[in-house]
Amino acid sequence: MKFNSVFDIIGPVMIGPSSSHTAGAARIGKAARNLLGREPKWATIYLYESFAKTYKGHGTDFALIGGLLGFETDDSRMSKSLELAKANGMTYEFVEDTAATSHPNTVRLVIGDDQDQVELVGISIGGGKVEITELNGFELRLSGNHPALLITHNDRFGAIASVTSVLAKHEVNIGHMEVNRKDVGQEALMVIEVDQNVDDSILKELEASEYIGHISKIVS
Incomplete structure (x- = not known):
């Protein structure tokens, strides 16, 4: 029998309001930044299903951008990340995509700068945990919770x-x-x-x- 730790039950230390829509989104954003290797200069973010419907109210927008800025889930700057990104010269766009997906908390990030570009699909599966399911056209399964x-x-x-x-x-x-x-x-x-x-x-x-x-x- 598999037992959950207390951290699985109560979720991560984070800036709220939602572990799946905020903490999970921040981790997906940070994974995209890590894969690019630096802070992107621009980002186009496609939101699907639940993410698309509630991203402003649940903080998914500032969480994704906070992740791209390299913030941890409990960073006090997280709620100000949209303004901080603009101050850093990052341009971003959120697109509410109507395509069907296998999970309601799905996001596609296309980020880059003058040197390179990364396209990543991530899902927030709850409790702040995430999975990366696609990278630059390759299907994969990456938890984002381990190096x-x-x-x-x-x-x-x-x-x-x-x-x-x-x-x-x-x-x-x-x-x-x-x-x-x-x-x-x-x-x-x-x-x-x-x-x-x-x-x-x-x-x-x-x-x-x-x-x-x-x-x-x-x-x-």
Whole structure:
């Protein structure tokens, strides 16, 4: 039998009003920022179903932007994030999308700057917990609650081993891993949840492999 901790029951420490619409949204926003690797200059945010209907009243709008600014769920600046983003030069747009989704608390973020762009789909499943279900066209399952590496690579033999061997050498334990590809021999994506944050020196070693493209990390 699986027992919930007290933190699962009462939810996270947060700026309210809602653990699913506020804390969860903030974590999705921060995950998108982490995957870009910096604060975005612009963001287009597509809200679906419950998120689209209640995002202003439940604080989903300022929570998503707060996450993009790098705020934690309990940051006292969270409720002022819309104004702070504009002051930082970030432009943003919220779009109420009518498309059907598998979960009512679904958001698609398209963020970027002059260098790069990230497109991410996330859902807030309750109690401040989230799942990332799509990244740049790849389907995936990422909780956002553990440190993780997202690695694009060539779909060929040896690519996965080149990554896992480096992690094993540095005693980085893998908690969950999945691989998705667009087609045989085309671009692929490794999603690796690990037990501890991965040092940048290890990332540089991973990037040195001829099979590896772009590496993003999510820190806990």
